[in-house]
Amino acid sequence: MNLYDRIPNNVNLSEDKKLQRALEKWLPNYLDWWREMGPEGFQEKDVWLRTAIDVGSEGWAHFDYVKMPDYRWGIFLEPAQPDAVVGFGDNYGRPAYQEVPGEFRNALRRIIVTQGDTEPASVEQQRQLGKTCPSLYDLRNLFQVNVEEGRHLWAMVYLLHGYFGRDGRDEADDLLARRSGNADKPRILEAFNQPCDDWLNFFAFTMFTDRDGKYQLSALAESGFEPLARTCRFMLTEEAHHMFVGDTGLGRVVRRTAQLMKEGDVRELGGIPLDIIQKYINFWFSYSLDLFGGEISSNSADFFAAGLKGRYKEQDQYTEHTAANEIFNMSVVEDGQLKTREVPLRNALNEVLRTEYVKDCEKGLARWNKVLADEGRRERLFLPHPRFHRHVGEYAGHSFDIEGNLISKEEFERRKTEWLPTIEDREYVRSLMHPVYEIGKIANWIAPPAAGIKGKPFDFEYVRL
Numbered sequence: 001m002n003l004y005d006r007i008p009n010n011v012n013l014s015e016d017k018k019l020q021r022a023l024e025k026w027l028p029n030y031l032d033w034w035r036e037m038g039p040e041g042f043q044e045k046d047v048w049l050r051t052a053i054d055v056g057s058e059g060w061a062h063f064d065y066v067k068m069p070d071y072r073w074g075i076f077l078e079p080a081q082p083d084a085v086v087g088f089g090d091n092y093g094r095p096a097y098q099e100v101p102g103e104f105r106n107a108l109r110r111i112i113v114t115q116g117d118t119e120p121a122s123v124e125q126q127r128q129l130g131k132t133c134p135s136l137y138d139l140r141n142l143f144q145v146n147v148e149e150g151r152h153l154w155a156m157v158y159l160l161h162g163y164f165g166r167d168g169r170d171e172a173d174d175l176l177a178r179r180s181g182n183a184d185k186p187r188i189l190e191a192f193n194q195p196c197d198d199w200l201n202f203f204a205f206t207m208f209t210d211r212d213g214k215y216q217l218s219a220l221a222e223s224g225f226e227p228l229a230r231t232c233r234f235m236l237t238e239e240a241h242h243m244f245v246g247d248t249g250l251g252r253v254v255r256r257t258a259q260l261m262k263e264g265d266v267r268e269l270g271g272i273p274l275d276i277i278q279k280y281i282n283f284w285f286s287y288s289l290d291l292f293g294g295e296i297s298s299n300s301a302d303f304f305a306a307g308l309k310g311r312y313k314e315q316d317q318y319t320e321h322t323a324a325n326e327i328f329n330m331s332v333v334e335d336g337q338l339k340t341r342e343v344p345l346r347n348a349l350n351e352v353l354r355t356e357y358v359k360d361c362e363k364g365l366a367r368w369n370k371v372l373a374d375e376g377r378r379e380r381l382f383l384p385h386p387r388f389h390r391h392v393g394e395y396a397g398h399s400f401d402i403e404g405n406l407i408s409k410e411e412f413e414r415r416k417t418e419w420l421p422t423i424e425d426r427e428y429v430r431s432l433m434h435p436v437y438e439i440g441k442i443a444n445w446i447a448p449p450a451a452g453i454k455g456k457p458f459d460f461e462y463v464r465l
């Protein structure tokens with residue numbers, strides 16, 4: 001472990017001078033990006049952060065006060081497994097790739113760049129949120145998510161610099177050049193160009209969009225390209241906290257809303273009505289579904305055949321790892337009607353991964369509905385049908401209601417304010433967003449967490465302002 005290197009790492013960076021130099025050249029550009037696009041207004045504050053100093057159980061969960069620019073952006077890979085093999089696809093059982101196989105070079109670079117692009121994008125989307133945090137606990141969680149997304153960018157840039165030569169270095173530079181929501185140089189995926197400018201958006205984003213990240217990283221953690229698999233395995237340990245922030249954050253909003261419903265009109269009492277919460281769920285769930293790609297996809301087939309991107313828990317969940325000669329029944333729109341089409345399984349793997357994701361999201365909904373039940377309410381929140389409000393894949397270009405029924409474009413336009421946040425809804429939510437910076441205090445529209453972070457109480461000074 002090279003604790004005192006400029007770039008903390010467990011990949012023996014000091015022994016690879018060329019790579020070390022390339023990364024050291026990239027580092028100041030990264031810091032410029034962080035100062036320009038990272039959390040605005042809090043760069044010099046001490047934040048009680050978890051900082052990975054190693055991948056072992058002690059090392060990755062090390063807590064201390066850190067100024068965000070001094071966070072240990074580093075490169076941490078899970079240890080290599082001796083005799084690792086390609087775990088699926090046409091090369092199943094052959095030795096895992098330790099270098100990029102020439103024929104898969106473009107596909108792999110594209111996978112890594114697309115994943116890498118999401119990491120700085122979310123930091124950019126969230127950069128104003130510190131100014132309206134509901135508590136110091138939440139402020140700290142926001143910054144924890146932000147610095148870890150920054151480190152995830154490092155993880156992908158390490159792969160680009162280390163394994164893709166000149167074009168990898170160019171791609172790494174481009175990752176710092178694109179900007180979320182910028183019309184001229186947008187981020188690659190649409191969910192990462194959507195504004196995330198209030199805390200209800202933030203919790204829905206970390207619940208649904210970070211959870212897409214979990215499934216993409218899980219599929220890449222199975223990769224036959226070992227450096228990618230080892231990188232993603234470690235990123236997943238950090239990603240769990242991001243989803244915790246979203247899941248419990250929304251749960252706390254739901255709890256507070258349910259409490260206010262017993263007292264009277266939620267709006268008059270300064271809370272967020274359930275129907276607005278539902279609309280935010282509909283918005284972020286549907287955009288996050290798009291991130292899995294088209295329902296029928298030759299890319300997904302190619303990536304799987306090449307052993308680059310597996311299924312969720314490929315090794316634990318499946319006994320047959322070629323996925324060849326199998327059929328998937330997909331519902332598609334044909335002649336203005338929903339019909340079932342038989343698709344080769346390999347071409348349906350985006351949909352297979354998306355289905356796993358939906359199951360996981362449903363568990364979150366069950367937790368929030370339990371909060372409603374515990375508070376004595378009969379109302380329930382739900383996930384929209386996966387066909388609803390899609391911009392990518394088989395259902396893009398058609399209109400569906402919230403239950404997945406095919407409807408006309410006119411009907412969708414007429415009814416969309418029932419299902420998706422309106423400008424008024426967004427303005428109302430924003431009107432509630434006033435910062436609460438006092439230790440142990442919390443905004444009126446959200447309940448406090450059940451516990452603090454790492455054994456600290458809620459009224460701990462998580463950020464020194």
Ligand SMILES: [Fe+2]
Binds near residue numbers: 213
């Ligand atoms: Fe990430």
Ligand SMILES: [Fe+2]
Binds near residue numbers: 210213239242
């Ligand atoms: Fe994340």
